[in-house]
Amino acid sequence: MSFTIVVWILTALAAVAIVLTRLRLRNDAAAGRLSISSRVPLTHFVAGTVALVLWLGVLLAPEDSVLGGPLVGIVAIACWWLTAVCGLLILARWLPTKGRHAPEAAGDSWSDGPGLSLLAHLGMVVGVLVFTYAYLTAAV
Helix, strand or coil: CCHHHHHHHHHHHHHHHHHHHHHHCCCCCCCECCCCCCHHHHHHHHHHHHHHHHHHHHHHCCCCCCCCCHHHHHHHHHHHHHHHHHHHHHHHHHCCCCCCCCCCCECCCCCCCCHHHHHHHHHHHHHHHHHHHHHHCCCC
16 A cells, blocks of 8 residues: 555544544533543644645645645644644543542543544544654655
């Protein structure tokens, strides 16, 4: 399988992770042990959407165009990293808590634990590493 195909597959999976995170955390009753600021999922969604649009421009536009230029690629990679960091902060809501008054983990209809969030956000970090490598080595 070609490296370019891997980048395209990871791009599609990143888009799914961005949208599903937005859908899953759109209300205050999201699953987890801890509540997180509503700004983190919003930043995750906005940065992820900007990253996706710019990244698609980098992948599809000719190199001599504005969208195919190096500045757009650097901004896209930076937005991907911001999205990945926000995703890791979203995972923080599943950190175990100790103490007599520690809250129990809240569930939702998506899953019975952090499995889906772990898969999506750790996968996003791996995807962003691949995107960064692909961009720096001019593989895409």
